[in-house]
Amino acid sequence: MAQMTSSESGNFTRHTTRYTLILFAVLFLAVIALFHTFVFSDKMLYGSDTIQAGVLFRSFYVDYVHQHDAVPVWNPYQFCGIPYIDGFHGDTFYPFSTLKFFISIYRALGWNLLLHVFFAGMTMFACARVFKRSLMASTLAAVSYMFASYLVSQVAPGHDGKMYATALFPLTIMFIELAFTRWSLFYFSLLGLTIGLVILTPHVQIAYYTLWACAFYFLLKLIFKYRETKAFPVILKPTGLFAMAVILGLGISAIQFYSGYIYVSKYSPRSDEKRGEEWAKSWSLGPEEAFSLVVPEFCGVNDNSENSYWGRNPFKDNSEYCGVIPLLFAIVAVASLRNRTTWFFAGLAIFALIYGLAGNTPFFYLFFNLIPNVKSTRAWSMIMFLFSFSTALLAAFGLDFIIEKSRKLKALEQRNYALALFVLPALVLLGALFFAAAPNAAINIYKGIFYSSIAPQKEMALQGHLSGISAGFWITSVFLIIAAGAAWFYSQKKSGVLILWLIIVVAFVDAYRFDLKFIKTFDQTTAFGRMPIVDYFKSLPGKFRVFVPGRYLPTNYLPLYGIEEMTSYHGNQPRWIQNLYGGTETKNFGVNLINIMNVTNTKYFLVSPDMRVKDEQLQAMGFVRKQQVQNLGVFENPFADERAYLVHQWVVEPSEDNIDNVVLSRTFDTRHSVALLASPSMQPNPDTLLAASDRATIETYENDHIVIKTSSKADGILVLCDNWYPSWKGFVDGREVEVMRANAAFRGIALSAGDHTVEFKYISSQQKTGRLITFAGLLFVGVVTVAHFAGRRKKGETVPEESSHE
Numbered sequence: 153m154a155q156m157t158s159s160e161s162g163n164f165t166r167h168t169t170r171y172t173l174i175l176f177a178v179l180f181l182a183v184i185a186l187f188h189t190f191v192f193s194d195k196m197l198y199g200s201d202t203i204q205a206g207v208l209f210r211s212f213y214v215d216y217v218h219q220h221d222a223v224p225v226w227n228p229y230q231f232c233g234i235p236y237i238d239g240f241h242g243d244t245f246y247p248f249s250t251l252k253f254f255i256s257i258y259r260a261l262g263w264n265l266l267l268h269v270f271f272a273g274m275t276m277f278a279c280a281r282v283f284k285r286s287l288m289a290s291t292l293a294a295v296s297y298m299f300a301s302y303l304v305s306q307v308a309p310g311h312d313g314k315m316y317a318t319a320l321f322p323l324t325i326m327f328i329e330l331a332f333t334r335w336s337l338f339y340f341s342l343l344g345l346t347i348g349l350v351i352l353t354p355h356v357q358i359a360y361y362t363l364w365a366c367a368f369y370f371l372l373k374l375i376f377k378y379r380e381t382k383a384f385p386v387i388l389k390p391t392g393l394f395a396m397a398v399i400l401g402l403g404i405s406a407i408q409f410y411s412g413y414i415y416v417s418k419y420s421p422r423s424d425e426k427r428g429e430e431w432a433k434s435w436s437l438g439p440e441e442a443f444s445l446v447v448p449e450f451c452g453v454n455d456n457s458e459n460s461y462w463g464r465n466p467f468k469d470n471s472e473y474c475g476v477i478p479l480l481f482a483i484v485a486v487a488s489l490r491n492r493t494t495w496f497f498a499g500l501a502i503f504a505l506i507y508g509l510a511g512n513t514p515f516f517y518l519f520f521n522l523i524p525n526v527k528s529t530r531a532w533s534m535i536m537f538l539f540s541f542s543t544a545l546l547a548a549f550g551l552d553f554i555i556e557k558s559r560k561l562k563a564l565e566q567r568n569y570a571l572a573l574f575v576l577p578a579l580v581l582l583g584a585l586f587f588a589a590a591p592n593a594a595i596n597i598y599k600g601i602f603y604s605s606i607a608p609q610k611e612m613a614l615q616g617h618l619s620g621i622s623a624g625f626w627i628t629s630v631f632l633i634i635a636a637g638a639a640w641f642y643s644q645k646k647s648g649v650l651i652l653w654l655i656i657v658v659a660f661v662d663a664y665r666f667d668l669k670f671i672k673t674f675d676q677t678t679a680f681g682r683m684p685i686v687d688y689f690k691s692l693p694g695k696f697r698v699f700v701p702g703r704y705l706p707t708n709y710l711p712l713y714g715i716e717e718m719t720s721y722h723g724n725q726p727r728w729i730q731n732l733y734g735g736t737e738t739k740n741f742g743v744n745l746i747n748i749m750n751v752t753n754t755k756y757f758l759v760s761p762d763m764r765v766k767d768e769q770l771q772a773m774g775f776v777r778k779q780q781v782q783n784l785g786v787f788e789n790p791f792a793d794e795r796a797y798l799v800h801q802w803v804v805e806p807s808e809d810n811i812d813n814v815v816l817s818r819t820f821d822t823r824h825s826v827a828l829l830a831s832p833s834m835q836p837n838p839d840t841l842l843a844a845s846d847r848a849t850i851e852t853y854e855n856d857h858i859v860i861k862t863s864s865k866a867d868g869i870l871v872l873c874d875n876w877y878p879s880w881k882g883f884v885d886g887r888e889v890e891v892m893r894a895n896a897a898f899r900g901i902a903l904s905a906g907d908h909t910v911e912f913k914y915i916s917s918q919q920k921t922g923r924l925i926t927f928a929g930l931l932f933v934g935v936v937t938v939a940h941f942a943g944r945r946k947k948g949e950t951v952p953e954e955s956s957h958e
Contacts, residue, residue: 179270179294183266183270183273183298187269187671195673196262197307199312200308201309204708211712212712214257220855223244227239230708230719230721231718232873232875232897235879237916237919240724243316246352249312251263252264258680261312268319269299272297272318272322273295273297275322275323275326276297282330283549286555289549289555292547293544295656296543297544299475300540301474301663302473302539303318303319303537304671305473305669306670308455308671308672313354313355313358316355317350317362325541327343337940340397347359347398347400347404348929350362352407352408354408357529357534365538368496400933403929406921406923411919416724419726419727421727427527432510432520436508438464439603446580454468462606463610474539477632477659477662480635481546481639483572483576484553485553486546487569488569488572501538501546508533510532554642555642558642577629577632587622591619591622595618635658683709685758696753696755697752699757700719700720700758701741701758705758707720718754732815747815750792750822751895757775760784775790776788797848798843799826799843800866800868801837804830805828808829815827826869826871827894828893832869834902837867842864842865857911859911863906867903868902869894869903870902871895876891876893876897880912880913882911883911883913884910
């Protein structure tokens with residue numbers, strides 16, 4: 153751009169700043185309008201995973217921090233204990249979700265999502281500006297990205313980590329672009345910081361896809377850097393800095409990811425699962441979802457008001473729709489500009505689409521066999537945030553092409569431009585006419601080509617949704633015609649630039665009307681209000697767990713009130729407790745439920761009205777009916793082991809695969825014996841009368857510290873019915889000792905006869921190392937940032953480079 157005087161630069165900057173502030177204010181009001189049913193209520197946003205797990209995870213975290221001024225390390229309320237940090241209980245260290253510490257957890261969870269939709273618009277606008285897009289074109293990019301149903305529809309399933317990572321992603325591409333202009337160390341450091349934040353969301357799979365995109369774009373920049381200079385040494389510096397950025401990002405996330413990675417790879421059920429092709433193909437895009445990228449209603453949706461989804465997945469409570477208006481102008485950009493940037497992002501969008509389709513394309517086996525770690529992932533459709541980003545950015549390029557060049561095209565260029573602008577609207581209009589005239593014929597043609605194996609239940613959903621598909625075609629065709637018409641009128645000089653604002657309005661309206669499907673409120677008191685059953689269990693003495701087999705109580709309801717459950721809902725519990733239960737299907741409950749309840753210190757069994765089991769059956773098994781509370785029958789298990797107890801006999805089974813069978817055996821005496829993986833350095837004592845004089849009294853039971861006073865006349869094993877985990881260290885009278893695996897999943901310590909003080913302390917060297925690495929990474933970014941701005945001030949560099957597209 154031409155050199156500007158200081159006065160001109162100041163006016164230019166003020167104009168841009170004023171526009172940006174006004175735009176962000178308008179976008180924020182638009183987000184408030186989209187979420188108005190939540191904002192102007194006292195309810196929470198509905199999200200299935202939020203209700204099932206998110207509320208408990210965050211409530212426990214917030215309450216613990218308020219009480220102890222520390223992050224919890226252990227969650228004692230589910231599955232006999234789960235490591236809190238290592239087990240990934242959500243956005244524990246993600247810094248942009250701190251509202252939960254200041255307002256109601258139910259409201260904070262919704263506001264976090266709302267604000268990240270707005271944040272996605274801000275980051276996308278900034279990214280488009282770095283790519284030297286005009287203010288109008290950057291606005292189209294921001295509106296397209298932030299209101300894309302791919303992002304907003306994640307509210308319905310409660311996938312907050314996906315939303316956080318998607319909102320952050322534009323910053324990664326933006327910092328790579330900036331790093332190849334000037335101040336590369338500074339911008340690569342900011343890239344590393346952003347990568348760290350993406351990992352801390354913590355959505356590891358989207359973080360993995362983010363690294364792919366960053367690597368692809370960096371390689372593009374590197375190749376063209378080399379082609380410009382023809383000097384190999386020139387590319388060494390950015391290569392080293394990019395590697396530094398990735399390492400820095402991993403380092404910044406180490407406070408969560410280092411110990412979490414070790415847990416998932418060694419101790420979680422996910423370390424045992426043998427995942428093959430079917431796992432990788434599950435929850436991917438089908439052709440129906442691909443068609444829905446143009447007509448969002450096409451594949452239907454499952455929500456509280458309709459069950460119209462007829463695609464190949466079990467159900468669909470979100471959408472990958474990224475907006476047909478940005479898609480149209482992305483096509484214009486690729487067809488008309490054909491430069492390395494537009495080709496790259498077109499390729500990235502196509503790659504994301506093909507990868508997201510997974511097993512529905514022949515490329516699946518290429519990805520499955522060549523790309524590291526994808527065999528252990530499913531729902532490859534998550535990668536569609538790259539499609540959304542690419543189309544939004546390309547739409548900005550397309551709109552700028554119309555503004556700057558469409559009035560100066562030659563005859564051949566004019567024809568290509570017209571084709572790019574009107575082919576998609578024409579095809580959608582033809583589809584609308586076809587569906588209006590012969591909907592059954594239209595859908596039969598589709599099924600004959602793409603979906604001959606449709607299941608009867610899905611066929612019923614499809615037949616009930618034909619009118620919705622037809623309406624979707626008409627709505628989409630109208631929006632496309634308006635947007636294409638506005639661009640054509642401008643390019644033919646029949647209207648001024650103001651008509652192009654109609655494109656942005658239509659893009660917003662199209663996204664807004666479909667996004668509303670996924671935004672519902674939920675009265676938290678119906679699921680989380682205090683019920684009489686809570687007060688009943690709170691009134692009972694001692695430590696115990698409860699078995700809640702039915703669906704009468706909301707998921708994770710009792711743990712929310714500090715009452716421990718034998719099972720509950722998490723998904724990343726230690727593998728040994730899941731193996732003892734018989735996997736996710738808990739098939740071992742049918743083998744020997746009594747033994748499982750005994751060794752887990754489960755003293756109470758809840759019977760709901762919808763359960764098949766009868767009182768007589770439970771009483772025949774030895775359970776004692778204690779109380780009837782709010783239609784729930786409370787039965788006591790009189791055989792349950794105490795939370796901490798001593799035994800003097802043991803069975804040694806060195807195979808981890810077989811020790812569950814020992815515990816489940818009908819002949820295994822859970823009260824007087826314990827199953828171990830290795831022999832202790834003492835001899836068993838068969839005298840069962842010894843138990844009468846044993847004492848094991850819990851004096852302290854804290855999140856990271858347990859103290860038990862014991863007394864026994866003979867050598868024995870102290871059993872604690874909490875999950876074994878290597879970070880729990882054992883101490884007897886101040887001396888560290890081995891904590892053994894007891895009864896397949898729990899903790900045991902060998903004790904000599906006499907009186908002892910036994911302590912269990914949660915000491916994690918991995919977490920300590922992770923914290924140090926994270927703090928070092930943040931310190932590095934801080935030092936680079938201070939040095940950068942100090943250097944700029946010293947040189948008098950106060951006016952940033954601006955776009956020439958104004």
